[in-house]
Amino acid sequence: MSKKIGGSQAHHFFKGNRISLLIFLLPSIIIIFVFNLFPAFYSFFLSFFDWNGFSQSKVFVGFNNYIMAFKDPELRNSIIVTLIYSLLVTFISMFIGLLVALALNKDLKGKSLFRLLYFIPVVTPSVASGITWKYLFDPYNGVINNILGFFNINGPQWLNSTSWALFSVSIVGIWKRIGFCMVIYLAALQDIPKSYLEAAEVDGANSWNAFRYIKLPLLLPSSLFLIITGFIEAFQVFDLIYTMTNGGPIGATDVLGFLLYRHAFKYFNLGYASVVALIIFVILFLLSIVQWKYTGGGVKNVE
């Protein structure tokens, strides 16, 4: 609603004054063009070249970089690793976030303290989190394995194990995202009119039914929002991998963002890196479309 009012006001204000409208928009247009659109299109252009950024000549190679990408086992591995990481982080953090939100929505003592505690990891820089968790995960001296050892459990090699590394990194990703999911769900829960729940109670619904048939459907738009932002964020994960595993061991945590970084800034294969960037973009674009289509766009349910 508010958008509409704002819109018509703006319309009146700028009526017959398109030039001043343009002048006001110009700074953002320039910034978006220079820092977003131009680099994106230039990267697409570069994907048809073999260029290291140092040489004075870019060698046109047609679709060679794309053919290489289709044949590249490392890229295939990165797509799978990134998908697993995104699924784990997005859904587990949503689930835990929902549980926490339901608990903190009650009249608990010190609930604002708990909300704060759960939110702290969200605002902690990824690099700091990554380095700290790396110490915690240390197989010989780490806090986690020391605690497990106290209970006579032989802890795994965590980041040094090809089967545990991705899961370990995902734990940190989940830990960092729970607070965000909690805040979104809390806001949504508080938006549910009391009358709905009271009506359900009168009709004899128990608390599970009230959750299943009233709260959960009304939380759908928030869930959709969390899935989309979760995937977009998780698909771009880089700092955690960079600080904790460097993509290893043997590619077990070699996410797309890290593969892209290696080709662009370590091997200086700018053409190939552009192809990887394009693939990340296409996957995210398709995921967003699918999600929006099959969940009815979500927005309708809010109003």
Add this chain to the structure above:
Amino acid sequence: MKKVFLCLVIVVLSVFMFAKTELVFWHYWDGENGKKLESLIQEFNTSHPNIEVQPVFIPGSDLLTKIQLSVLSGQTPELAISDIIGMPLILDTGKVIDLMPYVKKENYDLNDFYENTLVYGKIEDKLFSLPVSSSNLGLFWNKELFKKAGLDPEQPPKTWDELIEYGKIIKEKTGNFGYELYLDGGEGTTWQWQIFLWQAGGEFLDSDSNYRKSSFNSEAGVQALQFWVDLTNTYKISPIAPWGLFGRGEAAMVMDGSWMTQFFPAQVDFELGSAVFPYPENGVPATNMGGEQIFVFKTTKEKEDACWEFIKWFTSTEVQIDWDKATGFIPVKKSVATNEGYNAYIKNTNRLLLPFIEVQQYAHARPPIKEYSQVSDIVSKAIISAVYKKGTPEKMLNEAASQVDLLLGRK
């Protein structure tokens, strides 16, 4: 009128006389090394009144991308250094000048440099850069753990067999690991493994084909990788763990860089020894070389000449002795490494550095190719795969070799 003219002449002349050739010099030396560089440059600027070198610090991780950008925008500095591994890419810009005409004209002595320090700048009969500093790798051991294990704390292992033998004793007697390998992957793993490869008599890439073909999957390569598998799996004296156990006193031996002779003593609470790294009985001593090269970007004749003046001064034996004394860098020139004053100084101030200076004559250079970082990642993956028992050393190295050959054969 005459007076005015005279004044003008004087003004023009004096401007001309006092006009300095200003040279911007990009480097990434910080801390003590950075301070020493600044004071050396001040010395140079004072003794060369018509040249003004201005050092500009650029963080090491940014230097390559900064150079990339400066070339694209046409605003390069006059002088810069780079890690040797970045040199092939920098030379690909075509904006670095050939120093050979200066060398020939002034009879500048190139033979005094260790041959392997020159491979990054010397392409056929051209010379695009000169070495200004170096570092290499050797053995460090924890004397306390040696004592605890009943070993002579002054006698480090000299061969691979002894390394295993000592490691086993340490593991048995103290419960600590014998030897720490770098298994975090990437170049850190590759450049350590290359030493084992060279010690066993192998070669990394085929120098006869101008480094366009792999040769690490040779018998020597298999022997070197099998040794790593033995350390980690057969004898379990090397842990598969994040790097850093030696520093915490949990592993008795480690391969690390000459620069650690300055950092370890302050970081660790045990007595340290350093030595040339053990090599197999039928093998040869070897180490891997790090370091920096200095080079000149195309500008004007006047500036390029001034840059050469600075390089000539900076690479002179006297300045290099001063530089290496203060920084702990390993000499790039034989005349420095054998200089009595230099050796006496190191003996008195940093004995740990002596084995590193001694082994510099056996230092190998990593192949000077643009694709080196990618090759290195492929090989480190193969090394770690073998250590993780994903396949035999032979199989893993052969697979890596075919990937490397595909990459290097493409261009």
